[in-house]
Amino acid sequence: MAVLLELSVFSICGEVSKRGEVARILRAFEDREIEAHLNPMGTSVECEDMPKALEVLQIAYDCMDSQRFYIIAKFDCYPQRKNMLEGRVERVLEEV
Template sequence: MSVLLEFAMFPTNKGESISPYVSKIIKQIRDSGATYQLTAMGTIIETETLPEALAIVQQCYNVLEPDCDRVYSSLKFDIRKGKSDCLSKKIKSVENIIGEVNK
């Protein structure tokens, strides 16, 4: 099974520049061992199960919670049985049609 999770999480009470807090989240995701892709507006992770994806979200919140009074998060899931490596395969599918997309 492939669980793709696109999410953004950040504190809303830490001013305009929140990259130090987002960096903590990305480090947590990287350390989890999950496949991930950082984008300008969020992060996409791929896990084999929904509980694994939700555990990463919880771990990311746990990183922010001690220092942040308010945390915003948005989540989108694409859960597909019988598939794997969807994060890269979806991009390759488009690239097979129009060529390289991330130059």
């Protein structure tokens, strides 16, 4: 099974810029050899199953040191497919 996860995690207090928070989460992913694709409004990660996707969310959660923060997570669960992250973008670009 493939689970495509898109997440956005940010504090709702403190600095206006959230790049430091995003960088901290991306470093944590890199330290655990989790391939993440950053985009302007979030980060995408392809996981083998839902438990792994939830583990990725937990890692992001653990990186936050703010008194209050917000997490948005979207899941695309597709049992018969792999490489959804790259393949999906490639298929759209073929249509352009």
